[in-house]
Amino acid sequence: KTFLQKIRILHDACSGWLVVLLIGMAAGTCAGIIDIATKWLITLKMGVCTNKFWLDQESCCWLHEDQNSKIDNDSCAEWRSWAEILGGHRGHGASDYAVNYTAYVIIAMMFSTLAAVLVKNFAPYACGSGIPEVKTILSGFIIRGYLGKWTLLIKSVTSPLAVGSNLSLGKEGPLVHIASCCGNVFAHLFPKYGQNEAKKREVLSAAAAAGVSVAFGVPIGGVLFSLEEVSYYFPMKTLWRSFFCALTAAFVLRSVNPYGTAHFAMFYVTYNRPWLLFELVPFALLGVMGGLYGAGFVRANLFWCRFRKNSKLGKFPILEVMVITLITVLLSYPNPFTRMDASTVINELVQECGPTSHTNLCDYNVTRHYHGLNTTFVPASPSGGLGDGLKTALWQLALAFLFKCIITVFTFGMKIPTGLFIPSLAVGALMGRIVGIGVEQLVYTFPDNPMWKTDCQFSNGQSCITPGLYAMVGAAAALGGVTRMTVSLVVVMYELTGGLQYIVPLMLATMFSKWVGDALSGEGIYDGHIRLNGYPYLEQKREFTHTTLAADVMRPRPGEPPLKVIVQEGMTIYDLEELVKSNTLNGFPVLISNDSQRLMGFVCRKDLIVALENAHNRPEVTEDSPTYFTLHCPASVSELGNSNPVRLFNIVDLSPIAVSDHAPMETVVEIFAKLGNRQVLVTHNGKLLGIITKKDVLRHIAELEGEDPEKIMFD
Amino acid sequence: KTFLQKIRILHDACSGWLVVLLIGMAAGTCAGIIDIATKWLITLKMGVCTNKFWLDQESCCWLHEDQNSKIDNDSCAEWRSWAEILGGHRGHGASDYAVNYTAYVIIAMMFSTLAAVLVKNFAPYACGSGIPEVKTILSGFIIRGYLGKWTLLIKSVTSPLAVGSNLSLGKEGPLVHIASCCGNVFAHLFPKYGQNEAKKREVLSAAAAAGVSVAFGVPIGGVLFSLEEVSYYFPMKTLWRSFFCALTAAFVLRSVNPYGTAHFAMFYVTYNRPWLLFELVPFALLGVMGGLYGAGFVRANLFWCRFRKNSKLGKFPILEVMVITLITVLLSYPNPFTRMDASTVINELVQECGPTSHTNLCDYNVTRHYHGLNTTFVPASPSGGLGDGLKTALWQLALAFLFKCIITVFTFGMKIPTGLFIPSLAVGALMGRIVGIGVEQLVYTFPDNPMWKTDCQFSNGQSCITPGLYAMVGAAAALGGVTRMTVSLVVVMYELTGGLQYIVPLMLATMFSKWVGDALSGEGIYDGHIRLNGYPYLEQKREFTHTTLAADVMRPRPGEPPLKVIVQEGMTIYDLEELVKSNTLNGFPVLISNDSQRLMGFVCRKDLIVALENAHNRPEVTEDSPTYFTLHCPASVSELGNSNPVRLFNIVDLSPIAVSDHAPMETVVEIFAKLGNRQVLVTHNGKLLGIITKKDVLRHIAELEGEDPEKIMFD
Secondary structure, three states, X not given: OHHHHHHHHHHHHHHHHHXXXXXXXXXXXXXXXXXXXXXXXXXXXXXXXXXXXXOOHHHHOOOOOOOOOOOOOOOOOOEEEHHHHOOOOOOOOHHHHHHHHXXXXXXXXXXXXXXXXXXXXXXXXXXXXXXXXXXXXXXXXXXXXXXXXXXXXXXXHHHHHHHHOOOOOEOHHHHHHHHHHHHHHHHOOOHHHHOOHHHHHHHHHHHHHHHHHHHHOOHHHHHHHHHHHHOOOOOHHHHHHHHHHHHHHHHXXXXXXXXXXXXXXXXXXXXXOOOOHHHHHHHHHHHHHHHHHHHHHHHHHHHHHHHHHHOHHHHOHHHHHHHHHHHHHHHHOOOHHHHXXXXXXXXXXXXOOOOOOOOHHHOEEOOOEEEOOOEEEOOOOEOOEEOHHXXXXXXXXXXXXXXXXXXXXXXXXXXXXXXXXXHHHHHHHHHHHHHHHHHHHHHHHOOOOOOOOOOOOOHHHEOOOOHHHHHHHHHHHHHHHHHOOOHHHHHXXXXXXXXXXXXXXXXXXXXXXXXXXHHHOOOOHHHXXXXXXXXXXXXXXXXXXXXXXXXXXXXXXXXXXXXXOEEOEEEEHHHHHHHHHOOXXXXXXXXXOOXXXXXXXXXXXXXXXHHHHHHHHOOOOOOOOEEXXXXXOOOOOHHHOOOOOEEOHXXXXXXOOEEEOOOEHHHHHHHHHHHOOOEEEEEEOOEEEEEEEHHHHHXXXXXXXXXXXXXXXXX | OHHHHHHHHHHHHHHHHHHXXXXXXXXXXXXXXXXXXXXXXXXXXXEEEOOOOOOOHXXXXXXXXXXXXXXXXXXXXXXXXXXXXXXXXOOOOHHHHHHHHHHHHHHHHHHHHHHHHHHHHHOHHHOOOOHHHHHHHHOOOOOOOOOOHHHHHHHHHHHHHHHHOOOOOEOHHHHHHHHHHHHHHHHOOOHHHHOOHHHHHHHHHHHHHHHHHHHHOOHHHHHHHHHHHHOOOOOHHHHHHHHHHHHHHHHHHHHHOOOOOOOXXXXXXXXXXXXXXXXXXXXXXHHHHHHHHHHHHHHHHHHHHHHHHHOHHHHOHHHHHHHHHHHHHHHHOOOHHHHOOHHHHHHHHOOOOOOOOOOHHHOEEOOOEEEOOOEEEOOOOEOOXXXXXXXXXXXXXXXXXXXXXXXXXXXXXXXXXXXXXXHHHXXXXXXXXXXXXXXXXXXXXXXXXXXXXXXXXXXXXXXXOOHHHHHHHHHHHHHHHHHOOOHHHHHHHHHHHOOHHHHHHHHXXXXXXXXXXXXXXXXXXXXXXXXXXXXXXXXXXXXOOOOOEHHHHOEOOOOOOOOOOEEOEEEEHHHHHHHHHOOOOOEEEEEOOOOOOEEEEEEEHHHHHHHHHXXXXXXXXXXXXXXXXXXXXXXXXXXXXXXXXXXXXXXXEOOOOEEEOOOEHHXXXXXXXXXXXXXXXXXXXXXXXXXXXXXXXXXXXXXXOOOOHHHHOOO
């Protein structure tokens, strides 16, 4: 017997590991395919690989050029721009430019329109980033079909299209949704996880971790993101499985994606120079700027989404996508920092300038040193006055920053998959690089300032400031401002840079960004969208500090009709059917008698309906049959007139969670948040007084915070 | 008013950050001082820096030698061994060896005896690693003085002494205890944290994170350790503060400790070679070996500690320490891998062999290549057949492994500060290095085996196997087997190696180690010691899978005398005093009347005692005065004979947590684990039936698992 038990325990444990292994593999595969498709679609706007049309620009020109500069290269024999294919010449003539521009716009429009049509017709849930909804689902709310197969398929297909159309959005948020869909699909293969909502949520937490893991190539950051931002209940035993899932996904992604480098991470950077103490001031400034941007973005975007919902705009989702795409691509083609996709731009911005960098961003008037016989020596991190290329680049950076700031507000929330990580990182990186170059020039112009004179020698044309690090810090600050992530954000950025010493700048910026953001808009973008959509999500992180009591929140409120209850003996089938029809409550308390009002148990609406249907199917039961919710039920008919009694003891939950009417709401909120139940009964000295549901709690919190509870909730 | 509220919120938030900042700084400072003292004491056993006696060997010889090999160097002019000081010569003559040996033994004996005397006389709580107790405290149990100033001081002083005496123990576990003491001390400076046990526990969680952070220089690993292993309630809002605390501590440590390197971490390694797929087999084997070691260690150590407790041995703690020290130092001096302190040995074992390595561990018969005109070229990672030095080293490694395996069992649990991280890592690293050299020789001897032929070319005398990586993996496996840590262990090792690609070997080994360990001994060393000491700790990670009901666990059990209760009206002061005296219960339920048995509230023993004392001080109250726990209390004396009524409504908790007698124990366990209360009342239809305390739950779980509940608990 004990051996059998051991086998069962082993099988139990194995199925848990197997399900996360499968989810990790599926998420990694999805991410790999999406990655390849996205790269191809992005470069398809520019041209085609003539021999092998299925290759993107990078793979097509693989052997033909140095990979230092990705933005400026547009030349290898196999790769032809649209102008060349249509008979034009290689080069930058006006007509060629016009042809390329037109092709770019038309192709982008096709992509985004196709994405919008697919989403509207096949899987409306595939729109948006999905993170607010996954959060809500993990908190215990059920949205049927949100994590279904169709959503998985359509979101996987439309995400590359949306990114390929050069809209200001990313595929990283959607990847979390896609991974969660994988989690849901595979959970249903295992009865232990498919049939138990709580267990399924554990699996979904692991899947969300795998999503972030593959989105950025950061397994530890993914687990912490799931822990900090997405998950609601995160028992420690699932931490290990989430980690396994995230790592599996990252490895599968690396083996699926043939373009991957030896490093997992999306933007792997190693800086050669340490940061200096005085730089903490500009880093903190970047944090403040990130917080300002984040708060502004959250407010503007929520305003726009509310407007979309309440106006006629919401009725034309495809048209909206087309208009925004047209504006985006028309304005973004002329500027190289918006023409290329955002993740390439970010990668460019966070790099250090090396001796072989030839991009505009590294065009300094470098002092070259003569080293031996006629050999010029370029310093490892060249710097100096602004070159012409860098001056141009600064203008382009500033314009790109402004443009992305504005267009992202209108893009996030459209009815196509719209991730927010990459646009936020891009805005932050643009901002950070500008600030970084500014600080560098400040140090270059005033080399003798006591703040940096001792630490920073501008000798040999070598700078002590790394503008790429500022871009990294700025990116963290902007993303922090928008999402209010903290630890997971720092860990993600740490995994991206791979140097523990840069944690301090990142952490400083993230802290300032969160403080400023929280001061100016109380919630992150995900919580904002949860509230906007009226999902019943009870925020766990905020402390409930009010001193109200359960009696103040429970229904019935004074003056309302009394609570709908069941009495344990004597109600007829008809009475119960009327009770079910008369309202939409989730369940009914069972009392011993109407006189004593003593609470005996709780019956779920769903169970009651099933039981009533079963009773109807028995011929001896009529509408007048009395029902008994007690353990013992009189068997003989004679005592009770002409009807057979119906015993319903089995559907009663004999231990509903109940609190006294004097219980502080703090305790009630804690019970909801930690035990995950849907209602709490309120008693006084054993007598039932009322009921509190999760929605009552949310309504109460909204009231206490001076908001109109009915306006924001349950649309 | 709203402005004032905002100020208050700001102050509230700031005090939270301030307290963790102070704790981080204090923990970092303590760790820095302990580090310096430990290094000095360790090398004091070998000799003295003649000019500057306060310097340890490394600092004394700072400029005089290359730092490649730490084990073999014993030569710089300023540093003199005891034999030299006492008139001998530099060298390895027999008499000098004897003098050095004797000095080593005598000094080690002095250190450990002093430590044991200090602990016994000034702070008995300073013994052991402290982690089991910190875990128990964080779960809600109060051990007075355990985190007090004296413990902090004595543990900080005796930890370096214990490590300096070369016993098989570390200062890393004690650092967690020391950081928690700092946390407790600083929490008392802020009323918000000092007066609220729940808030204080949040601060202590952050302090524990700081402890691990400074112990190994791994801030992220520290936070995850606190989250996974130490903390019981870890609300997400404290995650960020814990991270801040851990990072502050790490930075302060780096600036305090002048010997620190640019990297934070204790053993920073970067390997040049990737691992190969077939190596997963030996890595998994290392995991199994680690699990076997861990399970064996846990069982042997718990057996020995139980023996110590129950026999006369426990009465002579100082003598025990002296005997174990004598055995340890006598046996460890002849072997260089036990003579040096364990962390230096680990550091040596995890390193790669480079072209300039001259230690015995890297003594391969390397093929040197001639490169141009007479220049010999040594490969970057030289390997080949075993040299004589390596053969000797292998014997020494094996002997050191066996010795450490055995002596650690007797060392952990003695009445001095004994950490377990370093000894476990050392055992694992010794084991891993042996396995690694074995695999390397296997590949060298059979270069054509198809398993590795394609991946691994033994060209140019260059190996594809890194025995140092095996040492790292083995260390993780052994520590995992002993403590059953998972995610935090992998993250700690990841932070130590700094390469995401080595996560897979580490994770594989940790998984196997945990599975094997769990199969052979159900609990980790910390949980074992918690059970051994009978602390009321309710394990959260294990699921409660039994189907018992609250009614089966509650007291009174059938046949026992009825529950001690208070009736809300009419009990006299005398009755209440007798009630308090007659038992040691934590509190008493309050009933409406003895007839109805309906529950009205709960009174804590402590509050009742204070209230009774206050009542005694009022002249009009006699022993016969009736008490009223109701809201309204009759004021007039005439109605009630000759005594004034006493109103005790204020001490009643009107909303005690109560469950129905049909509630499954699963729910009750969840309520205890998540809401952190000390008792749950059991009712049936509003009538009080009994009470369940946390100890009842623990006793019940022990019974269900076939253990004798009375034997193991509450000593």
